[in-house]
Amino acid sequence: MSTVTDKPIRLTSFSHGGGCGCKIAPGVLAEILKKTSGFPIPSALMVGIETSDDAAVYKLNDEQALIATTDFFMPIVDDPYDFGRIAATNAISDVYAMGGTPIMALALVGMPVNQLPIDVIGKVIQGGESICAEAGIPIAGGHTIDSVEPIYGLVVMGLIHPSRVKRNADARVGDKLILGKPLGVGILSAALKKQILDDAGYSSMIASTTKLNKPGQALSALDSVHAMTDVTGFGLLGHLLEVCRGSGLAANIQASAIPLLDKVEQLATDGFITGASGRNWAAYGESVRLDTQISAAQQALLTDPQTSGGLLVACDPAAVDEVLEIFRQGGFLEAAVIGDIVAGEVLVNVTP
Structure with missing residues (x-):
């Protein structure tokens, strides 16, 4: 077979972008969606596309609502098993982000079957299966195509009580903002x-991107948690702006309070920044007010596309300790308060 080679397969060499950095830039996406025609909204559809939330939610009855979401992308890493794990974790996260x-x-x-060995493709699928097993769910089917670039992801369905759904659009003035992952x-x-990332950096990356956002299930039971989303391809600022727009409010965040993966600020200073980061800023930078002391590296981290990123929670100040404890019990030891929701224009203010 023509795919057999003595050189190791580098999955990232097949793709023009990786992970959630593959997303269409938010400005372009807004233009595309603006031109789509409207359609009748059934009364049972609790959450649709109106606030750019993480998943659709459809009320089945007084006790159950169905959560439906999908996510897929090209390789962010070269190891096929890790790629499958990351993609699956990322897709399942949207159910947790709704509280389900x-x-x-x-x-x-989607795989270039004439370029990738069958065992490599198999390892991608096995990686996804391992995360689904950790989440306690089966892969009950799917669809495959022969594509130019490797693509893997999931459609994920979940359940939740209708009264416990956590949208991204219900933040309130005075809420504290808590970020679950660095x-x-x-x-x-x-x-x-x-090819300059060391073993420690790679291990840190894999540990973060394959950690399931299970605390979302427990957080949904708290009335004091008003809004929730997960931080993915549009970066922290992009997804926080969605919360602000949906809620009709603004936010203040403190750059020094935001948890970061080890050494990433220095890497950003050295120029290791994705193209998606710049596209994100171009799309929504006019809605963000940066303090003059915020460095270019800090700005890049605020717009950095997060693949399988952390939950962003808006909660009553009195519930902060309880929310942080739920995160810590789930192994999210770096969860931290990073700012608050305030009255005002749709804007995010960033201070040092």
Whole structure:
């Protein structure tokens, strides 16, 4: 077979972008969606596309609502098993971000079958299966195509009580903002693609991107948690702006309070920044007010596309300790308060 070679397969060499950095830039996406025609909205559809939330939610009855989401992308790492794990974790996260419990998944697989060995493709799928097993759900089917670039992801369905759905659009004035995972995945992926990321950096990246956001299930039970989303391809600022726009409010965040993966600020200073970071800033930078002391590296981290990023929670100040404890019990020891929700224009203010 023509795919057999003595050289190791580098999955990232097949793709023009990796992970959630593959997303269409937010400005372009807004233009595309603006031109789509409207359609009748059934009363049972609790969450649709109106606030750019993480998943659709459809009320089945007074006790159950169905959560449905999909996510897929090109390789962010070269190891096929790790690629499958990351993609699956990322897809399942949207169910947790709504507060739900995943119940099953469908696999989405696109592979250049004439260029990749069958065992490599198999390892991608096995990696996804391992994360689904950790989440306690089966892969119940899926779809495969022969594609130019490797693509893997999942359709994921979950259940939740209708009263416990956590949208991204229900933040309130005075809410504290808590981030569940440190930032910097895109920075590490840029360093990996240029083959300068060390073993410790790679391990840190894999540990973060394959950690399931299970605390979302427990957080959904708290009335004091008003809004929730996960931070992915549009970066922290992009997804926080979605919260602000949906809620009709603004936010203040403190750059020094934001947890970061080890060494990513220095890597950003050294120029290891994804193209998606710049596209993100171009799309929404006019809605952000940066203090003059915020460095270019800090700005890059704020717009850095996070693949399988952390939950961003807006909660009542009195609930901060309880929310942080839920994160810590789930192994998210770096979860931290990074700012608050305030009245005002749709704007994010960033201070040192």
